[in-house]
Amino acid sequence: MKVLITGCAGFIGSHLSEYCLSQGHEVVGIDNFDSFYSSLQKKSNLSFSLKNSRFAFFEGDITDINTLVKLPEGIEAVIHLAAKAGVRPSIINPLTYTHTNITGTLTVLEWMRQRKINKMVFGSSSSVYGNNKKVPFSETDLVDFPISPYAFTKKACELLNHTYHHLHGLDIINLRFFTVYGPRQRPDLAIRKFVELISSGKPIQLFGDGSTARDYTYIDDIRDGIYNALNYTVSNKNVFETFNIGNSHPVKLIELVNCIGNTLNKKPIITYTSMQPGDVDITFANIEKAKIILNYNPSTLLNDGIRNFVNWFKNDAIIE
Numbered sequence: 478m479k480v481l482i483t484g485c486a487g488f489i490g491s492h493l494s495e496y497c498l499s500q501g502h503e504v505v506g507i508d509n510f511d512s513f514y515s516s517l518q519k520k521s522n523l524s525f526s527l528k529n530s531r532f533a534f535f536e537g538d539i540t541d542i543n544t545l546v547k548l549p550e551g552i553e554a555v556i557h558l559a560a561k562a563g564v565r566p567s568i569i570n571p572l573t574y575t576h577t578n579i580t581g582t583l584t585v586l587e588w589m590r591q592r593k594i595n596k597m598v599f600g601s602s603s604s605v606y607g608n609n610k611k612v613p614f615s616e617t618d619l620v621d622f623p624i625s626p627y628a629f630t631k632k633a634c635e636l637l638n639h640t641y642h643h644l645h646g647l648d649i650i651n652l653r654f655f656t657v658y659g660p661r662q663r664p665d666l667a668i669r670k671f672v673e674l675i676s677s678g679k680p681i682q683l684f685g686d687g688s689t690a691r692d693y694t695y696i697d698d699i700r701d702g703i704y705n706a707l708n709y710t711v712s713n714k715n716v717f718e719t720f721n722i723g724n725s726h727p728v729k730l731i732e733l734v735n736c737i738g739n740t741l742n743k744k745p746i747i748t749y750t751s752m753q754p755g756d757v758d759i760t761f762a763n764i765e766k767a768k769i770i771l772n773y774n775p776s777t778l779l780n781d782g783i784r785n786f787v788n789w790f791k792n793d794a795i796i797e
């Protein structure tokens with residue numbers, strides 16, 4: 478199959494590109510090396526895929542339909558991951574988030590309609606659950622109360638996807654990822670910051686008292702969830718589904734910090750400060766639906782995932 482991966486130079490997109498290539502598919506990748514973090518890191522993320530003759534890379538912006546129309550013919554499915562990610566920066570720059578995430582998704586959908594490509598997997602986020610008090614979070618829970626512009630854009634995209642499913646028959650799966658970590662993780666995310674500071678003996682700042690919890694999900698598990706969802710849309714008709722893709726084992730912030738300290742063999746120096754606007758208390762995925770329908774079975778233990786991340790950080794991360 479020939480699949481388009483948007484955001485192919487990013488953390489998740491670069492892993493997906495490599496995996497789809499390893500499974501024998503042709504991959505067309507698009508990325509604009511958005512300035513949110515180092516383009517050197519993104520170019521390095523792409524280096525493995527670029528060696529494969531079944532990979533075609535296009536540097537360009539998904540919000541520009543004139544760029545999308547130049548993509549090669551024969552694309553059968555889209556894994557749409559390009560976005561402005563991150564909760565806190567979305568509070569500072571909401572307009573860039575609505576433009577890239579909502580206009581960008583609408584442009585991709587419109588291009589798909591024109592090209593008659595009708596299979597898509599979309600990278601949504603656990604942030605749509607806001608400060609949901611009921612745990613674990615289920616796909617049937619009401620997600621009408623976003624608490625950041627980023628979360629709002631992801632919910633808006635899920636609704637846009639439904640609109641295109643209803644009007645134009647596109648088969649679409651929304652996957653709500655829960656805090657993804659592992660090699661190539663975005664530098665704005667806590668794990669990378671903590672590893673960088675703790676390994677150099679510097680203090681780290683915890684927002685809250687350390688009791689907030691996240692359902693950290695290792696990149697290989699996320700990748701398998703996306704790949705299984707791709708196969709599901711391709712082999713079924715009239716698909717519109719939303720799935721949680723998490724680990725279903727929330728870890729407290731202080732436990733994460735201790736795990737990183739143990740892996741680095743360093744004692745973390747911690748200062749505590751108040752929670753940030755847009756932060757939620759807990760994320761916790763109910764993954765029963767994905768287990769049953771997508772055969773999704775996350776298996777990476779936090780200790781193993783953190784060790785893999787630390788190895789990558791020490792040997793391959795681009796630190797500017």
Ligand SMILES: NC(=O)c1ccc[n+]([C@@H]2O[C@H](COP(=O)([O-])OP(=O)(O)OC[C@H]3O[C@@H](n4cnc5c(N)ncnc54)[C@H](O)[C@@H]3O)[C@@H](O)[C@H]2O)c1
Pocket residue numbers: 483484485486487488489490507508509510511512513519537538539540557558559560561562563577581600601602603653654655656657658663
């Ligand atoms: N990492 C997580 O924990 C997490 C959690 C939930 C959802 N997600 C979603 O998964 C997707 C991938 O996240 P990630 O962590 O890999 O982020 P990332 O920032 O590493 O990857 C996103 C990629 O999209 C590209 N991009 C941004 N705007 C673009 C545009 N207009 N045109 C073309 N390319 C553009 C960026 O350059 C980047 O390479 C995003 O949609 C994100 O919202 C990620």
